[in-house]
Amino acid sequence: MQKIEQANARAVEIMLSGDPVLVDVVPASVAIPELATGKIILHAGPPITWDRMCGPMQGAIAGIAVFEGWASDLDDAMAKAAAGEFDFQPNHHHNAVGPMTGMTTRSQPVMVVVNRASNNKAYCAINEGLGKVMRFGGNDEGVLKRLAWLRDALAPLMADALKLSGGIALKNMIARGLTMGDEMHQRNVACSGLLLRELSPYMAAVAKDNTLLSESLKFMGSNDQFFLNVGMATGKSIMDPVRNIEHSTVVTAMSRNGTDFGIRVSGLGDQWFTAPVEMPEGLYFPGFTEADANPDMGDSTIVETIGLGGFAMGASPAVAGFVGAGAASDAAVFTKDMAEICCTENPEWTIPGMDYLGVPTGIDIRRVVEVGLAPTINTGIAHKKPGIGQVGAGVVRAPMQCFTDALRAFAAKEGLA
Amino acid sequence: MQKIEQANARAVEIMLSGDPVLVDVVPASVAIPELATGKIILHAGPPITWDRMCGPMQGAIAGIAVFEGWASDLDDAMAKAAAGEFDFQPNHHHNAVGPMTGMTTRSQPVMVVVNRASNNKAYCAINEGLGKVMRFGGNDEGVLKRLAWLRDALAPLMADALKLSGGIALKNMIARGLTMGDEMHQRNVACSGLLLRELSPYMAAVAKDNTLLSESLKFMGSNDQFFLNVGMATGKSIMDPVRNIEHSTVVTAMSRNGTDFGIRVSGLGDQWFTAPVEMPEGLYFPGFTEADANPDMGDSTIVETIGLGGFAMGASPAVAGFVGAGAASDAAVFTKDMAEICCTENPEWTIPGMDYLGVPTGIDIRRVVEVGLAPTINTGIAHKKPGIGQVGAGVVRAPMQCFTDALRAFAAKEGLA
Numbered sequence: 152m153q154k155i156e157q158a159n160a161r162a163v164e165i166m167l168s169g170d171p172v173l174v175d176v177v178p179a180s181v182a183i184p185e186l187a188t189g190k191i192i193l194h195a196g197p198p199i200t201w202d203r204m205c206g207p208m209q210g211a212i213a214g215i216a217v218f219e220g221w222a223s224d225l226d227d228a229m230a231k232a233a234a235g236e237f238d239f240q241p242n243h244h245h246n247a248v249g250p251m252t253g254m255t256t257r258s259q260p261v262m263v264v265v266n267r268a269s270n271n272k273a274y275c276a277i278n279e280g281l282g283k284v285m286r287f288g289g290n291d292e293g294v295l296k297r298l299a300w301l302r303d304a305l306a307p308l309m310a311d312a313l314k315l316s317g318g319i320a321l322k323n324m325i326a327r328g329l330t331m332g333d334e335m336h337q338r339n340v341a342c343s344g345l346l347l348r349e350l351s352p353y354m355a356a357v358a359k360d361n362t363l364l365s366e367s368l369k370f371m372g373s374n375d376q377f378f379l380n381v382g383m384a385t386g387k388s389i390m391d392p393v394r395n396i397e398h399s400t401v402v403t404a405m406s407r408n409g410t411d412f413g414i415r416v417s418g419l420g421d422q423w424f425t426a427p428v429e430m431p432e433g434l435y436f437p438g439f440t441e442a443d444a445n446p447d448m449g450d451s452t453i454v455e456t457i458g459l460g461g462f463a464m465g466a467s468p469a470v471a472g473f474v475g476a477g478a479a480s481d482a483a484v485f486t487k488d489m490a491e492i493c494c495t496e497n498p499e500w501t502i503p504g505m506d507y508l509g510v511p512t513g514i515d516i517r518r519v520v521e522v523g524l525a526p527t528i529n530t531g532i533a534h535k536k537p538g539i540g541q542v543g544a545g546v547v548r549a550p551m552q553c554f555t556d557a558l559r560a561f562a563a564k565e566g567l568a
Numbered sequence: 569m570q571k572i573e574q575a576n577a578r579a580v581e582i583m584l585s586g587d588p589v590l591v592d593v594v595p596a597s598v599a600i601p602e603l604a605t606g607k608i609i610l611h612a613g614p615p616i617t618w619d620r621m622c623g624p625m626q627g628a629i630a631g632i633a634v635f636e637g638w639a640s641d642l643d644d645a646m647a648k649a650a651a652g653e654f655d656f657q658p659n660h661h662h663n664a665v666g667p668m669t670g671m672t673t674r675s676q677p678v679m680v681v682v683n684r685a686s687n688n689k690a691y692c693a694i695n696e697g698l699g700k701v702m703r704f705g706g707n708d709e710g711v712l713k714r715l716a717w718l719r720d721a722l723a724p725l726m727a728d729a730l731k732l733s734g735g736i737a738l739k740n741m742i743a744r745g746l747t748m749g750d751e752m753h754q755r756n757v758a759c760s761g762l763l764l765r766e767l768s769p770y771m772a773a774v775a776k777d778n779t780l781l782s783e784s785l786k787f788m789g790s791n792d793q794f795f796l797n798v799g800m801a802t803g804k805s806i807m808d809p810v811r812n813i814e815h816s817t818v819v820t821a822m823s824r825n826g827t828d829f830g831i832r833v834s835g836l837g838d839q840w841f842t843a844p845v846e847m848p849e850g851l852y853f854p855g856f857t858e859a860d861a862n863p864d865m866g867d868s869t870i871v872e873t874i875g876l877g878g879f880a881m882g883a884s885p886a887v888a889g890f891v892g893a894g895a896a897s898d899a900a901v902f903t904k905d906m907a908e909i910c911c912t913e914n915p916e917w918t919i920p921g922m923d924y925l926g927v928p929t930g931i932d933i934r935r936v937v938e939v940g941l942a943p944t945i946n947t948g949i950a951h952k953k954p955g956i957g958q959v960g961a962g963v964v965r966a967p968m969q970c971f972t973d974a975l976r977a978f979a980a981k982e983g984l985a
Contacts, residue, residue: 330886331748331758332920341748344761348789351768355782358772365772372765468920469747479920503749503885503896504921 155418155517155565158399162417163494163513165396166457169389170267172318173346173381176310178302180257182274183245187257190221193242195253195450196408197423201232201239205409205445207288210537211252212237214290218298219256225290225538243404243415246391247274248383248450251286251533252409259298260306264321264384266392273387275380277301277309280373283540286449287533305367312353319349321385322499325459328378329510330503334467335382336451336460337474337529337544342378347371379451386453395420400561401494402514405456405526405549409448409533414553416516419560426552431532433545434475445535447547452528458497458510461527461546462489466502466510474529476546485527486511492518492526516561519554572835572934572982575816579834580911580930582813583874586806587684589735590763590798593727595719597674599691600662604674607638610659612670612867613825614840618649618656622826622862624705627954628669629654631707635715636673642707642955660821660832663808664691665800665867668703668950669826676715677723679798681738683805690804692797694718694726697790700957703866704950722784729770736766738802739916742876745795746927747920751884752799753868753877754891754946754961759795764788796868803870812837817978818911819931822873822943822966826865826950831970833933836977843969848949850962851892862952864964869945875914875927878944878963879906883919883927891946893963902944903928909935909943933978936971 180187192212194204204212213228216237222228231237242249249255254276261274279297283289313319324345325333331341351368358364371377390403399417406413413423428447435441454460464471465486468479476485483504489511490496496509514526525548532543561567597604609629611621618626630645633654639645648654659666666672671693678691696714700706730736741762742750748758768785775781788794807820816834823830830840845864852858871877881888882903885896893902900921906928907913913926931943942965949960978984 327757340744341758341761344758344765347765347768348761348785351764351789352782352786355772355775355778355785358778361772361775361778365769368765368772369769372768472920478923480923482921503889504899506895506897 154398155400158396158418159401159494159513159515162393162396162399162401165269165393166389166512167497168268169322171264171321171385171388172267173262173313173321174265174318175263175313176260176306177263178257179255179259179261179274182261182263183247185245189238190236191238191240193240193245193247193249193253193255194408195242195249195251195448196406197411197413197425198241199239199408199410203410205448206536207445207448207533208252208409210288210290211254211285213537214285214294215254215256218295219258242450243406246272246387248387248453249276249286250379250383250451251449251531252288253450254285258302260302262381262384264381264388266388269392271388271391273384273391275384277305278374278377278380281376281541287531287540288537289540290538304363305370308354308358308363308367311357312350315357316350316353319346321381325382325385326500329463329466329500332467332469334460334463334470334529336379336454337531338467338470339378339382340375342382343375346378346381382454382459383451386457389457390453393417398565400516402456402516405452406450407447407452409445412447412550412553414549414557416557416561419557419564424553424557424560426550429547429550431530431545431547432475433532433543434473435543439542443534443542445533447528447530448533449530451530455526455528456514458500458512461485461529463502463510464529465505465508470529474544474546488524489527491522492524516554516558520558525549525551525554571815572817575813575835576818576911576930576932579810579813579816579818582686582810583806583929584914585685588681588738588802588805589684590679590730590738591682591735592680592730593677593723594680595674596672596676596678596691599678599680600664602662606655607653608655608657608673610657610662610664610666610670610672611825612659612666612668612865613823614828614830614842615658616656616825616827620827622865623953624862624865624950625669625826627705627707628671628702630954631702631711632671632673635712636675659867660823663689663804665804665870666693666703667796667800667868668866668948669705670867671702675719677719679801681798681801681805683809686809688805688808690801690808692801694722695791695794695797698793698958704948704957705954706957707955721780722787725771725775725780725784728774729767732774733767733770736763738798742799742802743917746880746883746917749884749886751877751880751887751946753796753871754948755884755887756795756799757792759799760792763795763798799876800868800870803874806874807870810834815982817933819873819933822869823867824864824869826862829864829967829970831966831974833974833978836974836981841970841974841977843967846964846967848947848962848964849892850949850960851890852960856959860951860959862950864945864947865950866947868947872943872945873931875917875929878902878946880919880927881946882922882925887946891961891963905941906944908939909941933971933975937975942966942968942971
């Protein structure tokens with residue numbers, strides 16, 4: 152057992168010493184050279200074939216195929232996808248993450264977060280805003296037009312500004328965000344503002360066209376979830392160096408493709424342990440009900456993996472109501488519960504309203520199974536049909552089966568079975 | 569008694585229906601035409617003569633006299649002030665407010681907040697940032713240079729941007745700030761960011777010089793207290809229409825000049841009820857102690873008058889530690905206490921962590937005296953000598969004597985004595 156404790160101590164040490172910095176925005180094919188050739192579509196969650204994909208995932212794939220010029224229209228894209236013309240791979244296999252459907256393809260811009268403690272990089276596309284967007288399965292002309300604007304207008308401006316800035320440090324920004332009611336999954340309004348106020352002077356300094364600058368500031372400033380994708384790349388950059396620590400039972404990734412939920416465990420390398428995703432319990436936008444909802448989806452659970460999102464609910468009483476998780480004053484209960492399944496708390500990411508308790512850090516599959524509490528996740532809810540978009544937000548649990556299967560495999564590998 | 573209840577109901581109705589909008593930045597002499605002639609210096613708090621002013625107030629006056637070209641240097645300014653060459657008047661007598669020393673003179677830019685419910689305007693200078701600044705009695709070359717930059721660079725840019733924007737609505741912004749840990753007196757980081765993200769697209773659209781634009785965004789974005797002065801003008805714009813409601817016992821202003829604390833009560837017109845200011849209890853910056861501290865000062869207590877600051881402490885567990893007010897989890901106690909001395913709560917300004925309790929609204933001098941709880945104020949602390957600046961932050965109570973004196977006067981006026 153001592154080997155395991157030592158390995159987990161090392162795992163959380165790497166997590167807590169992570170130093171994520173937003174440094175650049177580049178085309179995905181530059182960040183991930185494998186994307187430069189072929190018709191590779193990276194998606195959220197563990198690996199999945201076309202026939203098993205949910206509606207919004209198929210919708211997003213049709214849209215992104217048209218966007219990349221690999222199909223003439225959505226019907227053509229669907230037919231080509233079914234005929235096996237596209238190569239589907241998880242973001243997680245390429246140092247990347249993506250929210251909800253999580254589309255990442257060659258010409259899309261991705262933000263680059265460097266973990267300066269370990270010099271690894273992680274990538275995530277730019278958040279599209281709310282409403283009908285590709286991450287929720289939207290794929291119409293407006294969605295594709297916005298993606299083109301992100302690629303052609305915002306991304307180069309952000310890239311130039313980030314280069315001039317020398318990089319925006321994210322660890323302290325997230326710490327501040329926690330004191331301002333963000334939990335960094337369903338609530339990112341504070342960090343979105345903090346990022347904008349740090350980046351905007353550099354954007355002004357490099358801008359060649361103030362109409363574009365004004366539009367860009369408005370786009371970033373109107374999107375309370377702009378920071379989500381930055382936080383996700385942060386999470387990926389922090390967790391990737393925790394992979395492959397022998398004997399460690401710490402979870403290095405939790406992710407869902409809308410059909411399967413998958414986890415990875417440090418001491419078990421890059422193997423996915425999957426189970427069917429659950430349906431979030433939450434609140435629906437006017438005109439929608441649970442009957443419209445797609446089950447849980449996205450790589451965004453990487454933020455829970457580093458102690459944010461549902462784990463940091465106590466920092467964000469306002470989010471408890473938004474995701475239908477009960478009274479605002481009960482938000483702290485979620486954080487206390489998650490502390491029971493984690494190795495430690497984060498002394499730099501603390502919650503004022505809980506007298507500066509650190510967020511629970513380092514999910515231990517042994518504790519999850521022993522305590523019988525699966526990780527709590529704050530999530531957006533997509534319509535189950537392609538092309539519609541977000542219909543609500545809620546709370547969902549990771550399926551316990553992922554953890555029991557992983558623990559069984561761990562025990563077998565360690566000769567403890 | 570029914571007359572009083574009706575009058576107070578009317579008072580809080582006016583408060584709650586206030587609709588403050590930041591619309592412009594103009595020279596003080598444009599906003600307040602009386603300043604265009606003579607050497608009038610508006611200051612914080614109730615009326616006071618030069619000989620009774622505290623050190624930082626005298627220091628600020630010396631500095632602003634040099635700034636306005638009314639004295640050749642600080643010594644000359646001090647001599648002229650003592651010789652009666654300047655006309656000292658309270659900001660509050662001119663629809664204005666100012667933090668700490670609260671200097672307002674002809675060429676300084678003031679932000680204009682219109683209360684669209686009643687069409688009155690209120691004014692406040694632009695926040696200078698932290699460190700050695702005039703509001704804390706700073707008066708050296710760096711302080712005056714910054715004031716000149718505000719006047720010549722930032723103010724015109726903000727003015728053009730605000731005109732293009734059509735005005736920035738403040739009521740909802742403050743509501744959001746309360747959900748993000750601001751109490752709008754010692755913590756304004758959320759609203760400062762929210763204001764920047766609304767205004768920056770317009771600043772980009774009107775900017776003629778991107779170096780200045782970049783500097784301006786950096787100045788605003790680096791100052792967590794930028795919004796304080798906006799919130800103060802908001803408070804003044806909300807409270808001024810509450811003045812002079814016959815039979816009302818609601819407090820319309822609380823203010824301090826560093827020597828006297830003064831309050832005004834709606835049913836007692838514009839009379840000040842004053843008592844010696846108290847010394848804040850708080851935390852001091854490294855190298856300073858209570859022995860360095862000047863007593864309580866500034867018009868900023870207008871934010872407590874509308875239910876923010878110390879009244880909204882429950883929204884801001886992080887501020888409790890900053891002002892030395894005990895454990896973060898105790899912050900809600902301050903808000904609950906202040907509810908005991910107020911007429912109602914504000915249904916639009918609510919505190920998520922207190923299950924959306926509205927901030928206490930409409931200080932009733934009868935309740936203050938009956939309950940025996942004076943208003944709690946979160947405040948910055950200035951060095952007692954001129955020219956030094958801020959040395960800490962803390963919590964202070966309004967002197968009970970102001971309220972007992974006012975209540976006695978009210979009873980006499982109403983024939984209840």
